[in-house]
Structure formats: structure tokens, C-alpha cells
Amino acid sequence: MSGQDKRVQDAAHAPREDFVKGPTVIPFGPQHPVLPEPLHFDLLLEDEKVLGAIPQIGYIHRGLELLVEKRDFADYVHVAERICGICSFMHGMGYCEAVESLLGLPIPDRARYLRTFWCELERVHSHLLWMGLAADALGFESLFMAAWRTRELVLDVAEETAGGRVIFGSAIVGGVSKDPSDETLARCIKALALAREEVKRLSMVMLQNITVRHRLEGVGVLSADAAYALGAVGPMLRASGRAYDARSLGYAAYGEIGFETVVETAGDCMARAIVRAREIEQSFAIMDKVVAAIPAGPVSVPAKGMPPKGESFARLEQPRGEVVYYVRSNGTRNLERFRVRTPTFANVPAMVEAMRGSSLADVPTIVLTIDPCISCTER
Amino acid sequence: MSSIERSPWLIHYDASSCNGCDIEVLACLTPVYDAERFGCIVTGDPKQADIFLVTGSVNHLNAPIVKNIYDQMPEPKAVVAIGACAYSGGVFAECYNVSGGVASTIPVDVYVPGCAAKPESILDGVVRAAQILKEKEKAMRATRKAERKGRKAEGAQR
Amino acid sequence: MPLLPMSRVILKNFFSRPATRLYPFVVRPAFAESRGRIAIDYPQCIHCGACARRCPANAILVGKEPKSWRIDAFACVTCGLCVKVCPKKCLRMDNERPKSADFADKDSRVESHVTPPAPEAGGPNGA
Amino acid sequence: MTEQHNGSIIPIEIGALLPETDALRSAGWRLVQVLCVGSADGAELSYSFGLDLEMRSLRVTVPAETPLPSVTAIYPGAFLYENEIRDLFGVRIERIAGDWEGKVYDVAMGKLFSKVSIKAISSEDPGAATGGAASMGGAL
Numbered sequence: 001m002s003g004q005d006k007r008v009q010d011a012a013h014a015p016r017e018d019f020v021k022g023p024t025v026i027p028f029g030p031q032h033p034v035l036p037e038p039l040h041f042d043l044l045l046e047d048e049k050v051l052g053a054i055p056q057i058g059y060i061h062r063g064l065e066l067l068v069e070k071r072d073f074a075d076y077v078h079v080a081e082r083i084c085g086i087c088s089f090m091h092g093m094g095y096c097e098a099v100e101s102l103l104g105l106p107i108p109d110r111a112r113y114l115r116t117f118w119c120e121l122e123r124v125h126s127h128l129l130w131m132g133l134a135a136d137a138l139g140f141e142s143l144f145m146a147a148w149r150t151r152e153l154v155l156d157v158a159e160e161t162a163g164g165r166v167i168f169g170s171a172i173v174g175g176v177s178k179d180p181s182d183e184t185l186a187r188c189i190k191a192l193a194l195a196r197e198e199v200k201r202l203s204m205v206m207l208q209n210i211t212v213r214h215r216l217e218g219v220g221v222l223s224a225d226a227a228y229a230l231g232a233v234g235p236m237l238r239a240s241g242r243a244y245d246a247r248s249l250g251y252a253a254y255g256e257i258g259f260e261t262v263v264e265t266a267g268d269c270m271a272r273a274i275v276r277a278r279e280i281e282q283s284f285a286i287m288d289k290v291v292a293a294i295p296a297g298p299v300s301v302p303a304k305g306m307p308p309k310g311e312s313f314a315r316l317e318q319p320r321g322e323v324v325y326y327v328r329s330n331g332t333r334n335l336e337r338f339r340v341r342t343p344t345f346a347n348v349p350a351m352v353e354a355m356r357g358s359s360l361a362d363v364p365t366i367v368l369t370i371d372p373c374i375s376c377t378e379r
Numbered sequence: 380m381s382s383i384e385r386s387p388w389l390i391h392y393d394a395s396s397c398n399g400c401d402i403e404v405l406a407c408l409t410p411v412y413d414a415e416r417f418g419c420i421v422t423g424d425p426k427q428a429d430i431f432l433v434t435g436s437v438n439h440l441n442a443p444i445v446k447n448i449y450d451q452m453p454e455p456k457a458v459v460a461i462g463a464c465a466y467s468g469g470v471f472a473e474c475y476n477v478s479g480g481v482a483s484t485i486p487v488d489v490y491v492p493g494c495a496a497k498p499e500s501i502l503d504g505v506v507r508a509a510q511i512l513k514e515k516e517k518a519m520r521a522t523r524k525a526e527r528k529g530r531k532a533e534g535a536q537r
Numbered sequence: 538m539p540l541l542p543m544s545r546v547i548l549k550n551f552f553s554r555p556a557t558r559l560y561p562f563v564v565r566p567a568f569a570e571s572r573g574r575i576a577i578d579y580p581q582c583i584h585c586g587a588c589a590r591r592c593p594a595n596a597i598l599v600g601k602e603p604k605s606w607r608i609d610a611f612a613c614v615t616c617g618l619c620v621k622v623c624p625k626k627c628l629r630m631d632n633e634r635p636k637s638a639d640f641a642d643k644d645s646r647v648e649s650h651v652t653p654p655a656p657e658a659g660g661p662n663g664a
Numbered sequence: 665m666t667e668q669h670n671g672s673i674i675p676i677e678i679g680a681l682l683p684e685t686d687a688l689r690s691a692g693w694r695l696v697q698v699l700c701v702g703s704a705d706g707a708e709l710s711y712s713f714g715l716d717l718e719m720r721s722l723r724v725t726v727p728a729e730t731p732l733p734s735v736t737a738i739y740p741g742a743f744l745y746e747n748e749i750r751d752l753f754g755v756r757i758e759r760i761a762g763d764w765e766g767k768v769y770d771v772a773m774g775k776l777f778s779k780v781s782i783k784a785i786s787s788e789d790p791g792a793a794t795g796g797a798a799s800m801g802g803a804l
Contacts, residue, residue, distance in 0.1 A: 037401065062436075062471045067471070067473060072591070082614075084398050085397045085401070144409075149411055152406070162570070164571075165495065166399040167399050177617070228694055244716070339699050346697075375398045411556050412557070463612050472594065490611050492646075493615070493635075497634055502560050
């Protein structure tokens, strides 16, 4: 019997008065129309007010962390980038960064710039995807369609430069595997300028629409202290007024390119939407700068030999927030342990906190504004 | 005349997929690919669905859910398994919590290749599934007709 | 929304082409870099099995007796690792993707090359 | 760059875990992650904390069947990590606020990540190690 069955049975056998007086348990998910992925909550309700939520994960757990013991350390990147189909490049790259720091392998400059380019491309496509899904959840069908239409322009650039639409597959240990020519990059920047115009318009539509504002403003408020203490990351933390962005670590080419941390202070769903909208705009600017400054040269160095005995962390900023990779080697070709702390995993406690006190109808909105990625969370 | 081929309704379930195929299924429904040109509508209700799109491999937790959705769908129905994971488990075939492709749980009609499957491939798969639906419906009508004839003959004999 | 930008959008939508690609009727050529499927120049293959050992999805099967090379195009995740490790460089990444196939249609899913066990071995024998 | 990513790793005793964590919390650090590496005779847990861009980890070595106190009283957000570690590694973490009673992943086999069971799993499945047509046999 699963935990949920037991709770249902307990509720059924409870004395009648308790049943009427006590909080109602309403299951949310695992299949919910607003989410393409299975996520389950038991919502404790008093009338329409959410008193608390018990998250339940595990429907799409695969156990890929253990696979690292069966794969060559350089080949595992192809598994790592399939942790999640939305931030695939960053997962592959994060694994590579961790292994490279274990090997003490500096990668060529051009590879660092290309990694930055693809990271930002992924951020744009992920945020546009989120914008579409959020609009769909709010019943704003035309914005959903427009956001996904624009997203196709970005995906075309991804396919042209990296070879894949959602699984880029271009990160390898020691650099990147594809080297788009300068002409291709220039053409892509032109295509992206078109998308940028479109996104600007869409953001304006989304953020100024009176219905959207009505649904998002003041909903799911998370205070700065709560967000910080519960370990929230990414737009969730930045929308609550804490300026923390792992890109400040200066990995890839962020140290040279520079960027500005986007912060909002309201902490509600609207603030999270604004943070994402502003981040898209900034990502376009970063891509422009990367292509303008990209150095010539090789894009990869061979990863020779075994990884030495030791351990290493790598931290990146994904569209959903900071992600922490950990690798440990015992000196053989197969790593001993690989672990990834994904942003949604860190955001779940904060999401539960943000739901507390909101009404049942706002729950889907709050779930969507953290931009959950369940396949990341469960791996 | 086959109305089912002209307007198949879809239901999508994410068995343990990495999300890549799921967002491509969603991309199929948006303007650039627009599966609704073929009369498709995504529904959340298995009782109204004709084509079952499954992404990702099956594990012991979601196998009953996949089976349940399939059982609830009315005849005739078609199953499209999308991506390498739904075919054999893909890169995750050796993971401890993956029991293999979708075919181990429910009968599959069409496979869509790719990791992640391209929207064009998914459209191909859906179009093919609609044809299969039409064939299945034809077969169903034929059996029903034969049954009716049989019953009539029985009645005449009596 | 202010009237001017809105009418601009309406006009633009009137005069621009629809965003929808009429896919099965109009096929857009694939990008040169696009990862579609693995193809082999079979006569070059020395059956070393490096591709089969490294394949993360176990999609390649190399037979020694009789000599054969098979790929399950549907299990393949097009990571390109086999192309990288091939010592004879006889594997390549095509940008054409494999077509969807029925469950029963096993032959179209697996591409197999078998060398006939004749003395003058070497000719390709695509299935 | 590596230094900045890795931070410092400080080995501590099990008894010192709660006081040390409490001290970090009062100094404004936040919990970044809890990491577990299994071994044949227990597990090694690393609690990573972050303050701005700095990272610091406390490392506890837990022998098998030794109870470990939960840090959820100090960092409530740690319940996911601790539930997961208890499910996958079989570490006895006690008094977790928000206890899921071993139902995080509901995987068929218990204690997957402890080294003993990995050997058991891989010996059960010899086809996986040799590579080749494991998937072909299944799908064809």
C-alpha cells in the first residue's frame, strides 16, 4: 500500500466529525492538464484555502546517477545531457565542467565562448517555453501559440549550430564537438534579432495584460528570508529580492562577457514572470556580445588518461536556477559517484511554502511560476 | 467514410521521459507544426481519445498508469511510442528503475524514432496511427456485420 | 493595448505568410549539422566492434561470424559517439532522420549489413 | 575557478553536525545540498552550505546502522534530501520534519546506492556489462 492509499483509508475510517471539521485532502496530479509531466501533491484544504501541501515525487525516477559506474567517464556526458530535455546542454556542460576540473583540463577559448552562446540560447528557449505554458494555464491560448512560434526561431538556430533541437549534444569533455563558422553565427544572430523583437512584444503583452496581472499579482508571495532559508534558487530567489546568480562565478565566458543579475522584490508570481521576461532580453544581449567577441582557434582538447582519484563540484546557473554537480573518481575510467542537485529539487520546499495560504484555484499558477522540471528533479 | 481518420483525438502521457520528447509533442500542436491540421485535438480524457502518445520508458510505478489509460480508451485505438526510450529504454535501458520500452506493457502500433523525436517524425507517426485507426475500424465493422448476419441466419433457421 | 501597435500587428499578420509548415506535403530540407541517423560505408568496416562497445544505447551489433554490422535506428540516440570512435572513419552522421515505422515492420527499423561467408568476401549486402 | 566551485570540505564527527550546522545558519549560510556517497560499511554525507558565491561542506562519515540526526529542525528545506538519502542509501536519519516513510521514489529494490547492492545488481545482469545487443534482444 502506498503512503497515499494509507492516508485515504485513514480519512475514510476517521470519525464523521473529524472528517467534516478537519482539513480536506485533495490530490493534485500526477496527471494535471497544466503540466506535461507527472507531479503529485496532496493539498490540505480548509474550504478554498490551502493549509499545506505534501509533495510526492518518483513517477519518472530512472536512476541515471548509478549509470556512471557502467559508462566511460567521457561517454557519460551523453547520459548526463538526457537528465532533462529542456536544459540538456547545461546538464552535459555541467558534467563536463566537473570532470574537467577533476582532470585539471583547461578548455580552449573558442569552446568557452560557444558554451556561453548555447547556454544563453537554451535559457531563451526554456523561458519562452515557460511563457507559453504559463499563458496556457491562465487560459491565454493565443500567447501560448505566439510564444511557441517564436521559440521555433530559437530552436532553428540551435539545430543549425549544435545539430539538435532540444538535445543539443554538443558538449564533450574537453570542449565542444561542433564548431559553427563565423558566417553561420552571424546568420544566427540575424535570426535571433527577429526573435528578440517578437519576444519584446510578447513580454509586453504578457506583463501588461490586465487579466494576467490579475491572476499573478499578489499570488504565491514568498518573502526574501523564506526563499533564502528554504534554499530557493534561480528566478524564484531573485524574484524575492535576493541577488544571487551562479553565473557570477565566471564559468565558461561569463567572466569576460559580464552580465547583470536580474532582481525583483515583490516575491509574487508576477515578479517571477518579470524576472524571466527580463532574463530573456538579457540573454539575447549576451549572445550578441559572445558572437562579437568570439576568438578563433580549436574548440576541443582531447581528454587523455584516467581521471585522477579525487572529487569535484561544479555550479552553473540553469534557466530554473543554480545546479550543483558532484563527481568523484577512484582513478579508473568509470567514475565512482555522480550527483546532480537540480534547481527544481531545491525549489520544492519554497514552492510548498508559497502555496500556503493561497486559494485552490491559484495552485496551478504557483506550480507553473516555479517552472518545475520533474525529470530533472527525479533523474 | 471514416470520421475517425479525419479527426483522431490524442492523449499524451509522459512515462519516465527526459522531457525532450514531451516538449516536441507540445511543439507539434503549436503554429509551426500544427497537428490540428489533421483534425487532432489533445484531450485529457482517455475515454474520448483515439491515439495514445507515450513518451519515455516504463517503470514499475507508471506501468499501471499507462495500462490504465490504455484500457480506458474506446476501441478502435492506436498507440504511438515516441522516442528511443519508448522503444527500448534508450540510454536509460540499463538503469535500475527502468523496465524497458512501452511494448512491454501495452501493444504498440507505431514507433517514432529519435532522441529527442523531431516534430516532423511525430507528425508522421500520428498520421500513420490515423491510418491504422481507419483499418482497425474497418475490421471492426466487418466483424460486427458478420456477427449480425450470423444472428439473422440463426433467427431465420428458428 | 494601444491602438497603433495593435493595428500594426494585425496588418503584419494579414500580409505575412502563415507560420505553419505544411509538413507532409512540403518538406523543409534538414540543416547540414542536424543529427539525423548513423550511416555506414560498409566495405570499409573492419568489424572491430568499437562502436558497439561505446554506444550508450546499445543500438549497434557487430557480428564476427558471419561478419555483420547492424544498427537499430530506433534505439539509436544519435549522440555520434560511434562516429567519433570508429578507427576506419567509415561511420558518418547523416542529416536525414529515419522514418516512423509500424510495430510489425521490423525490417525498416534495423539496418543490417552482412558479409556473405564466401571466399571473395567484401561486397556490401544491404538489407 | 576550481577552488571557488569546490569550496572547503571540513570533516566532522556525527555529534558535531547539529551544532556546526546551527552555527553556520546563525552566520547567514544557507543549505545548498546534501550529498551522499555509499560504501560497503556505511555512507559519507556532505552537507554543502553557501554564502554568496562561497561554498563550504561539512563531511560526516556514518557507519552502517548508525543513526544520524536530521538537520530539518535547522534547515526545513532539507527534508527532500534526507528522505532521498534514506531511501536510496539506507542511512538511518532520525526525526525528519516531513517524513515520507520511505516513499520518495518507491523503487523496487532497496538501498540501491550502497556498494553491496550494486555488486549484487550488476552480477544479476551480465549482459549490461558486455554491451552490444542488450536492447536489440529486448526490442526485436
